[in-house]
Amino acid sequence: MSWSDHHSRSEKLSGAAEMFSRSGDKLRAYEAYRQAATEEVLAFDALEIGKVRTRGITAVSAVALFYKGQDFSTAEQLAYRLLGTPLPPYAADELRNLLQIIWTTNSAEKAGIKFVSGDVLVSIKGGQVIHGGAPLDLVMHRVEGIQAVLFRTVEMLLEKPFRKRGGPDSDIQSMFKPWLFQAPAGSYQFAVRMQEPEQMQLWVDNRPKLEQVTNAFFKVLKALATDPETELSTLVPNKEYQGAFLNLARSLAPSEKTFERIEVRDASAPAEPLVTLALGSRKGLNDAIRKLRPASPLPEVPEIKISGILRAVHLDQDWLEVSVAGEPPEHLHIIEAGEALDDVVGPMVNRAVIVSVLKRGTKYLYRDIEIAES
Numbered sequence: 001m002s003w004s005d006h007h008s009r010s011e012k013l014s015g016a017a018e019m020f021s022r023s024g025d026k027l028r029a030y031e032a033y034r035q036a037a038t039e040e041v042l043a044f045d046a047l048e049i050g051k052v053r054t055r056g057i058t059a060v061s062a063v064a065l066f067y068k069g070q071d072f073s074t075a076e077q078l079a080y081r082l083l084g085t086p087l088p089p090y091a092a093d094e095l096r097n098l099l100q101i102i103w104t105t106n107s108a109e110k111a112g113i114k115f116v117s118g119d120v121l122v123s124i125k126g127g128q129v130i131h132g133g134a135p136l137d138l139v140m141h142r143v144e145g146i147q148a149v150l151f152r153t154v155e156m157l158l159e160k161p162f163r164k165r166g167g168p169d170s171d172i173q174s175m176f177k178p179w180l181f182q183a184p185a186g187s188y189q190f191a192v193r194m195q196e197p198e199q200m201q202l203w204v205d206n207r208p209k210l211e212q213v214t215n216a217f218f219k220v221l222k223a224l225a226t227d228p229e230t231e232l233s234t235l236v237p238n239k240e241y242q243g244a245f246l247n248l249a250r251s252l253a254p255s256e257k258t259f260e261r262i263e264v265r266d267a268s269a270p271a272e273p274l275v276t277l278a279l280g281s282r283k284g285l286n287d288a289i290r291k292l293r294p295a296s297p298l299p300e301v302p303e304i305k306i307s308g309i310l311r312a313v314h315l316d317q318d319w320l321e322v323s324v325a326g327e328p329p330e331h332l333h334i335i336e337a338g339e340a341l342d343d344v345v346g347p348m349v350n351r352a353v354i355v356s357v358l359k360r361g362t363k364y365l366y367r368d369i370e371i372a373e374s
Helices: 003-022 026-045 052-068 072-083 089-110 136-157 170-175 200-210 213-226 230-235 239-252 281-292 342-348
Strands: 120-125 178-182 188-194 261-266 275-278 304-314 319-324 330-335 352-360 363-371
Touching: 003 026, 003 052, 026 052, 026 072, 052 072, 052 089, 072 089, 089 178, 089 188, 120 136, 136 170, 136 178, 136 188, 136 213, 136 239, 136 342, 213 230, 213 239, 213 261, 213 275, 230 239, 239 281, 239 342, 239 363, 275 281, 281 363, 304 330, 304 342, 319 352, 342 363
Parallel strands: 330 363
Antiparallel strands: 120 188, 120 261, 178 188, 261 275, 304 319, 304 352, 319 330, 352 363
16 A cells, blocks of 8 residues: 555544544544554555655654554654654654653653643744753743643633633642643753643543643634734634733744744644744734723823833732833833733733833823833
């Protein structure tokens, strides 16, 4: 049989596995993934050496399918074998990424820790980012942002009331713990996985939703990156959740020259396209945020932007304070900040920000805030 025949069979089996997974039938999903992987290996072996690009795609797909089928030993051995064959550089990098994930998953399994399906691989590229290294504050801010989007996704899937203050409910935080993993160097990369609830029996009714956390996360990010107005509103009808996702995505995206883009994808689904937030992404996100904001209470007063360091926040009392450079520095008290969200503004404290305000006499009225990096 030809590559086309085996690959076609693999795609059908993989599609069936996705259906089983969405319905919560994990055992049948794993078996279908393993069968799909076996067909993909046969497809790879049927290829000529000269079919370099197809060999690369098929090799990575075969290993990823064994991994998704929970056959970690076969996935690892296959990755070693394929790395010893002629492959394009990108495919070898993908196989090393998968090996890293397989090793950490094996370690977690031995410790009795299970994860929700899907591996979030984040790459930060360009600017001050070098191969395998990046400024610590830049990385930490993106880790916090990815975690915030994941928690918001869980809350949305579970139809939780929209949260404006504080972190996720204690049950969400205790049940779903994001883990950070190292990833093979390539610019700067890290991987994030969501730990499965330790008491899964408490979540039986919602298990199909929970299995889709990572998938929903990628759909939300894709909408934010490609069409933050139309596609996002279709995917996320709730306007409060729309606003939260838009603000969190803006904080993830580059603003100046510290770095050029952030790429996010599912490491266990290498055929899926990247989600990219680049230097130009903020304009579309800002436009969408402005359209969601309440109408200006002073329509005749133009917005002004204040650049400074966010020094204090008390959203329950409706204010924040920004220190503006000068001799001595000027501390501006900005009121009516109650619409800001804790998980958006919290990570900005003691960082450079740009605050949009309306000035009424000596008072500054809050309209928007975003991180300023240079």
